[in-house]
Amino acid sequence: MTREGVGPTKRDVRVMAVDDGxxxxxxxxxxxxxxxxxxxxxxxxxxxxxxxxxxxNVTEVIEGLVDVSKQRDQLKAMFLDGLTFAGFNxxxxxxxxxxxxxxxxxxxxxxxNEEDILTALKANFKDWERRWKLLSAPAVHRFELPDxxxxxxxxxxxxxxxxxxxxxxxxxxxxxPEPLRMADLIASALPEVAGMMGAMEDAKRKPFKSRRAS
Numbered sequence: 001m002t003r004e005g006v007g008p009t010k011r012d013v014r015v016m017a018v019d020d021g022x023x024x025x026x027x028x029x030x031x032x033x034x035x036x037x038x039x040x041x042x043x044x045x046x047x048x049x050x051x052x053x054x055x056x057n058v059t060e061v062i063e064g065l066v067d068v069s070k071q072r073d074q075l076k077a078m079f080l081d082g083l084t085f086a087g088f089n090x091x092x093x094x095x096x097x098x099x100x101x102x103x104x105x106x107x108x109x110x111x112x113n114e115e116d117i118l119t120a121l122k123a124n125f126k127d128w129e130r131r132w133k134l135l136s137a138p139a140v141h142r143f144e145l146p147d148x149x150x151x152x153x154x155x156x157x158x159x160x161x162x163x164x165x166x167x168x169x170x171x172x173x174x175x176x177p178e179p180l181r182m183a184d185l186i187a188s189a190l191p192e193v194a195g196m197m198g199a200m201e202d203a204k205r206k207p208f209k210s211r212r213a214s
Contacts, residue, residue, distance in 0.1 A: 010169075011039050011169055012038045012039045012042070013038070013039060013076045013166065013169060013170070014036060014037070014038050014044065014071055014074045014075050014076060015037060015075065015076060015077050015078065015079055015166070015170060015177075015179050016034050016035065016036050016037075016065070016066065016069065016071075016075055016077075016078045016079070016102075016179075017034070017035045017037060017078075017079040017080075017081075017177070017179035017180040017182065017183040018032065018033065018034045018035075018062055018065065018078060018079065018080050018081065018183060019032075019033055019080075019081040019180065019183035019184045019186075019187045020032050020033075020051060020081070020085040020086050020187055021033070021187040021188060021190045022188060022191060023053050023086060023087070023191075027053050028052065028053060029050045029051060029052055029053060029086070030050070030051060030053055030086045030191075031048060031049075031050060031051075031187055031190040031191065032048065032049045032050065032051040032058070032062070032065070032085065032086075032187070033046065033047070033048055033183050033186050033187040033190065034046070034047040034048070034049075034062070034065035034066070034069070034183070035047075035179055035182055035183045035186065036069060036071045036075070037178065037179035037182060039169065039170060040169065040170045040171060040172040040177070040178040040179075041172060041178060043182060044071060045069065045070065045071060046186065047065045047068055047069060048065075048190070049061045049062075049064055049065055051085055051086045051089055052086060052089055053086045053087050053089070054086065054087040054088050054089060054124075054125075055086065055089045056089065056090075056127075057089065058085045058086065058089040058090070058091045059091050059092045059095055059096050059099075062078070062080070062091065062096060063096060063100060066078070066100045066102060067100075072100075072102075075102050076102075076103070076166065077102060077103040077104070077105055077158060077163075077166055078096070078100075078102055078103070078104045078105065079105055079106075079107060079170075079177055079179055079180045079183075080093070080104060080105070080106040080107070081106070081107070081180060081183070081184065082106050082107070082108045082112075083106050083134070083135055083138070083154060084135070088120070088121065088124070088125065088131055090131045090134040090135055091106075091134070092134050093106060093138055093154060093155075093156040094137075094138070094156050096156065097156040097157040101157075102157070103155070103156065103157035103158035103163075104154075104155070104156040104157060104158075105153060105154075105155055105158065105163050105166070105167070106138075106153060106154040107151050107152070107153050107167070107176060107177070107180060108151070108152050109149065109150075109151055109152075109175040109176060110152065111142075111150075111152050112152065114136070117132075117135065118132060138154035138155070138156065139154070139155070140152060140153075140154065141153045141154065141155060141160055141163070143163075143164055143167065145175060149175055151167070151175060151176075153167075
């Protein structure tokens, strides 16, 4: 079912773009960023959560980002950076759409190797069948680009033609919509920023020693 009122796509349409931050082996969580962007250039708001590495909570965390958004009622769609976050924390796009009433579009500018993914799931997760079902259930859409490249997409609550138009009006240059590119940049920088803030707090708690010569 598509969302009522989505209609013709305007140039200043609001979308929420979601991407995760980097993580290291042994990390239990990483950052998840949701940016509300109008059109292809105007950043209107930013929201942040934490998602479990190789966990099962990403659908609920994204739903939470939408729920706290002051722009929720104006959102025409969500752009997600693929179906997996923080390793193999797989989003259920149908459940996400049903919970929020907002269309969901996942996008990657490469074609995932399903055989490699299935092998990795079987080798590392007892619940690999549940994760694989979430990954393999949505229909795959390939959106051809003018330069010969293609986007691999999954859709929930929106028709293919409308998704294509929405991607088109929010793409400034390159292959991916600008809101998703922004989300990737900010999410990638968050661990470093958090580290800097932690270092600053540590410095405040340490006694200051003058380096001035006596």
